[in-house]
Amino acid sequence: MNEHLNTNSSLDALINSGFLNQDLIEEQYALYKQNPSQVDPSWRPVFASLENEKFNDSISQAPFPQQNESSALYQPYVAVASTSPDYRIAHLVEAYRTFGHLAAKTNPLDSNSSSTEEIEQLRLENFGFTKNDLSNSFPSHGFTKNPTAPLNEILNELKATYSGCIGVEYMGLHSPDLEFWLQRQIEHKDYTATLSVEQKQTILQHLNKSELFESFIHTKYVGQKRFSLEGSETLIPMLAAMIDTGAGLGIEEYYIGMSHRGRLNVLANIFDKSYSDIFSEFEEGYVPASVEGSGDVKYHKGFYSQIKSIHGHNVSLTLTPNPSHLESVDPVVEGQTYSRQVLRGDDVTKDKIAPILIHGDAAISGQGIVYETMQLCNLDGYATGGTIHFIINNQIGFTTIPRDSRSTTYCSDIAKIFRAPIFHVNAEDPEDCVFVTNLAIEMRQRFHCDVFIELVCYRKYGHNETDEPAFTQPIKYKIIRDKKPIREIYRDALIRQGILNKDVIAAMETEFKSSLQQAMNTKNSVVKIHSDTDELSASEKNEELFQRVETGVPKDILKEIGTRLCQVPEGFVLHPKLAVLLRERLAMVKDVDSKHSIDWGMGELLAYGSLLWNGTSVRLSGQDSCRGTFSHRHALLVNQANEQGYIPLKNLKQGQGRFDVYNSPLSEYSVLGFEFGYSIAAPEALVLWEAQFGDFSNCAQVIIDQYIATSEQKWSQKTSLTLLLPHGYEGQGPEHSSARIERFLSLAGDSNMLIVNPTTPAQFFHLLRRQILRPLRKPLIVFTPKGLLRHPACVSRLEEFTKGTFQEIIDDPNPPKRTKRLMLCSGRIYYNLIEERERLAVDDASIVRIEQLYPLNVERLKEIIGRCSTLKECVWVQEEPSNMGAWNFIRQILRDLLPKSVELTYVGRMRSASPAAGSHAAHKREHAAILSSLFGTKDPLMYDTYGNLKA
Numbered sequence: 001m002n003e004h005l006n007t008n009s010s011l012d013a014l015i016n017s018g019f020l021n022q023d024l025i026e027e028q029y030a031l032y033k034q035n036p037s038q039v040d041p042s043w044r045p046v047f048a049s050l051e052n053e054k055f056n057d058s059i060s061q062a063p064f065p066q067q068n069e070s071s072a073l074y075q076p077y078v079a080v081a082s083t084s085p086d087y088r089i090a091h092l093v094e095a096y097r098t099f100g101h102l103a104a105k106t107n108p109l110d111s112n113s114s115s116t117e118e119i120e121q122l123r124l125e126n127f128g129f130t131k132n133d134l135s136n137s138f139p140s141h142g143f144t145k146n147p148t149a150p151l152n153e154i155l156n157e158l159k160a161t162y163s164g165c166i167g168v169e170y171m172g173l174h175s176p177d178l179e180f181w182l183q184r185q186i187e188h189k190d191y192t193a194t195l196s197v198e199q200k201q202t203i204l205q206h207l208n209k210s211e212l213f214e215s216f217i218h219t220k221y222v223g224q225k226r227f228s229l230e231g232s233e234t235l236i237p238m239l240a241a242m243i244d245t246g247a248g249l250g251i252e253e254y255y256i257g258m259s260h261r262g263r264l265n266v267l268a269n270i271f272d273k274s275y276s277d278i279f280s281e282f283e284e285g286y287v288p289a290s291v292e293g294s295g296d297v298k299y300h301k302g303f304y305s306q307i308k309s310i311h312g313h314n315v316s317l318t319l320t321p322n323p324s325h326l327e328s329v330d331p332v333v334e335g336q337t338y339s340r341q342v343l344r345g346d347d348v349t350k351d352k353i354a355p356i357l358i359h360g361d362a363a364i365s366g367q368g369i370v371y372e373t374m375q376l377c378n379l380d381g382y383a384t385g386g387t388i389h390f391i392i393n394n395q396i397g398f399t400t401i402p403r404d405s406r407s408t409t410y411c412s413d414i415a416k417i418f419r420a421p422i423f424h425v426n427a428e429d430p431e432d433c434v435f436v437t438n439l440a441i442e443m444r445q446r447f448h449c450d451v452f453i454e455l456v457c458y459r460k461y462g463h464n465e466t467d468e469p470a471f472t473q474p475i476k477y478k479i480i481r482d483k484k485p486i487r488e489i490y491r492d493a494l495i496r497q498g499i500l501n502k503d504v505i506a507a508m509e510t511e512f513k514s515s516l517q518q519a520m521n522t523k524n525s526v527v528k529i530h531s532d533t534d535e536l537s538a539s540e541k542n543e544e545l546f547q548r549v550e551t552g553v554p555k556d557i558l559k560e561i562g563t564r565l566c567q568v569p570e571g572f573v574l575h576p577k578l579a580v581l582l583r584e585r586l587a588m589v590k591d592v593d594s595k596h597s598i599d600w601g602m603g604e605l606l607a608y609g610s611l612l613w614n615g616t617s618v619r620l621s622g623q624d625s626c627r628g629t630f631s632h633r634h635a636l637l638v639n640q641a642n643e644q645g646y647i648p649l650k651n652l653k654q655g656q657g658r659f660d661v662y663n664s665p666l667s668e669y670s671v672l673g674f675e676f677g678y679s680i681a682a683p684e685a686l687v688l689w690e691a692q693f694g695d696f697s698n699c700a701q702v703i704i705d706q707y708i709a710t711s712e713q714k715w716s717q718k719t720s721l722t723l724l725l726p727h728g729y730e731g732q733g734p735e736h737s738s739a740r741i742e743r744f745l746s747l748a749g750d751s752n753m754l755i756v757n758p759t760t761p762a763q764f765f766h767l768l769r770r771q772i773l774r775p776l777r778k779p780l781i782v783f784t785p786k787g788l789l790r791h792p793a794c795v796s797r798l799e800e801f802t803k804g805t806f807q808e809i810i811d812d813p814n815p816p817k818r819t820k821r822l823m824l825c826s827g828r829i830y831y832n833l834i835e836e837r838e839r840l841a842v843d844d845a846s847i848v849r850i851e852q853l854y855p856l857n858v859e860r861l862k863e864i865i866g867r868c869s870t871l872k873e874c875v876w877v878q879e880e881p882s883n884m885g886a887w888n889f890i891r892q893i894l895r896d897l898l899p900k901s902v903e904l905t906y907v908g909r910m911r912s913a914s915p916a917a918g919s920h921a922a923h924k925r926e927h928a929a930i931l932s933s934l935f936g937t938k939d940p941l942m943y944d945t946y947g948n949l950k951a
């Protein structure tokens with residue numbers, strides 16, 4: 001604190017009032033003391049009054065004004081009201097800057113919105129003024145041309161600036177530079193006066209496109225859903241302005257996420273998707289051309305286009321496809337953007353690639369994913385340098401009105417947590433809408449913050465065009481039906497102002513309408529065009545899926561990588577236990593003896609290291625992933641002396657691939673969505689998301705169901721995103737045992753993803769490498785170990801890493817001469833089975849591991865069954881209850897493969913609601929029962945075909 005401004009000063013009172021930012025005031029005050037001309041004129045009277053008056057006294061001794069009824073509880077200005085007029089005016093200005101938005105005329109459906117007098121925080125009496133003061137002159141703080149002006153005039157300017165068609169929330173963002181900059185833009189620019197005729201014409205042209213496009217479809221395709229933008233048409237001139245202004249400020253690529261509302265309009269009028277293509281999709285019998293799997297409805301599909309900005313810059317636009325699940329696309333867009341920034345080297349300045357999210361008012365208020373996504377906005381490894389958020393606030397969500405859909409004042413209030421500036425703007429004032437849009441993108445480029453624009457509008461029809469809104473909102477919809485379209489309001493205003501004449505406007509409309517009609521005439525009645533992949537036979541597809549790629553790595557390279565993984569820089573103080581660990585890891589790659597075979601942690605690091613070695617990028621994020629939840633990874637080493645980190649995988653050699661590892665925030669939904677987005681924009685990279693325990697992946701179920709499992713089928717969107725989901729029944733209770741294998745298997749179809757439960761470090765190594773070295777791009781779900789991380793038998797010799805590839809099914813390494821029983825299993829229980837077989841000297845049972853559950857390598861399984869010529873029984877053994885795990889998935893396949901004479905049985909836990917027992921003792925009992933039942937040491941447990949224990 002400046003020594004002159006000690007803690008008892010009146011300036012402190014100003015600061016404590018909450019209206020002014022301390023750093024900003026001090027900075028300005030220091031400048032003022034050097035020379036008053038150095039500060040903005042609006043500050044000068046404030047500082048002048050500080051210098052000249054003894055405020056300490058006047059504030060502390062001021063008599064308490066009489067409470068009037070309306071301000072009985074609200075008293076922040078009582079001290080102010082008794083101080084000098086200059087100071088009170090300064091406070092009034094601050095009050096408008098802070099609360100003016102509460103009286104802003106932003107709602108096109110509410111011509112009686114609150115006047116400033118009705119807003120408690122703005123009442124003149126609170127500042128010690130009465131109506132009699134309105135004609136008295138006061139310092140105008142730059143709000144009028146003259147340094148002083150009648151209060152009335154100052155008030156009018158304040159209202160026009162802060163309570164007009166734009167409401168702005170920006171005070172107290174803890175970003176003095178941003179606040180000051182924005183203040184200047186808002187207070188010192190007569191924006192609309194500076195708009196050229198061409199610019200106004202452009203706005204009108206975009207409104208024409210926006211509205212006439214909708215009304216054209218409305219008449220041509222009666223009763224078809226399109227989720228019209230009518231009532232919020234201004235979005236189109238706003239988006240156009242954003243793209244143009246942003247392009248002028250260096251943005252070359254935009255990634256856009258939005259829901260149904262207005263999506264077709266955006267595709268047509270922003271992305272330049274041809275009108276005829278859009279119309280074709282409305283035709284009866286439309287089947288998409290090309291490789292689109294089972295496809296998706298027209299208002300969910302993505303699009304990419306390259307357009308030229310109004311000033312001739314090339315801009316590429318990507319509209320990310322999304323499911324119905326509102327707001328779920330938000331993290332995906334952020335991930336895509338970030339990934340592109342990394343790929344194009346824009347991840348430091350983040351000036352070239354920007355995300356735009358377009359929300360609905362009900363969805364942004366209700367969906368937690370918005371918060372989870374916003375939480376990424378300033379984090380290393382996730383921050384995209386500022387997102388522009390548009391909220392189409394049509395004041396309804398399906399049939400639900402704001403009073404029922406949120407507890408917050410504004411639907412944009414989430415922005416406040418993240419200190420993002422917010423504009424509320426009336427959609428019926430397109431020039432103000434474009435003004436705030438331009439400010440928003442400039443702010444993003446200057447300050448790299450998120451910015452919110454709430455476009456306050458209405459919805460002309462029901463939720464969709466077949467929906468009757470008057471069932472539930474009869475009065476509101478009467479008002480809406482009587483409304484003049486925004487385009488006409490603006491058009492008439494331009495005519496009134498003499499800016500455009502009627503003929504020019506009519507010509508613009510006619511031209512646009514005829515282009516729509518022309519597109520209608522030339523639309524295709526599309527029938528399915530067969531693509532190459534349609535022609536592929538099932539066996540050819542299988543070949544691709546089970547194609548063997550050599551994933552071994554020469555021993556000398558592995559040794560070199562392994563050695564570097566175990567080195568730290570000079571003077572780096574390792575935790576003593578990690579020093580031991582690194583020594584052990586070094587011994588593993590040196591292959592000194594069989595005691596030092598490679599364990600899971602080292603196998604995983606070698607997989608990453610070897611991919612990086614050859615230039616592939618690897619990114620891993622998840623909760624506590626740097627160390628690893630189970631302390632097995634230690635990808636990040638921390639210097640015990642100074643907490644500086646060192647990541648050996650980043651330091652393998654010159655020219656290696658990029659390695660990123662991040663401890664993510666405690667969110668599954670947004671982080672997995674982000675990684676999905678990252679992976680689709682970086683198909684050559686190995687991108688992994690790790691759940692803390694596999695159980696928690698269901699917090700991200702929307703991303704799994706709607707994106708990972710189906711994106712290729714719906715949107716031809718391919719990804720090799722890899723999920724690491726710790727899974728295993730080890731007595732830790734219902735919530736730390738199951739990654740829900742059954743859920744993933746229930747999503748499996750059309751070879752949409754790979755579902756794998758590997759049992760050895762070498763298998764995991766080859767699996768991760770195969771994921772990238774094969775051209776096939778499929779999501780990979782890996783059930784990863786917990787206890788096996790340190791199980792002495794769960795190790796692999798160095799040789800196993802130097803040759804071969806991932807095996808989908810591992811046959812018994814020591815099959816008996818005559819196999820009577822074939823024990824099939826997947827995952828960690830294998831180790832119990834071989835132990836028990838050995839202990840009991842069972843000599844007629846083969847134990848076979850299904851490492852990849854989906855797609856199942858049926859040919860390999862047939863071969864194995866074929867070698868067991870004496871087979872009597874095939875048992876599926878699993879740890880999970882019978883309604884979980886792989887049993888329900890695999891039973892029919894096995895039945896079909898096995899000869900009729902061979903009995904198929906199930907051994908595992910009973911059907912259960914909860915995935916696992918709560919007590920360790922119960923777990924052990926159940927586990928023992930599985931083994932004894934399997935090996936017949938006790939009476940076998942008898943299950944019916946649903947896995948229920950028979951009485």
Ligand SMILES: Cc1ncc(C[n+]2csc(CCOP(=O)(O)OP(=O)(O)O)c2C)c(N)n1
Nearest residue numbers: 261324325326360361362363394396397398
């Ligand atoms: C997560 C989710 N829950 C429910 C729905 C069903 N739904 C579709 S649109 C809609 C209303 C959305 O309202 P709003 O966000 O205001 O957008 P608007 O349709 O008004 O543009 C609802 C509830 C959905 N699509 N997604």
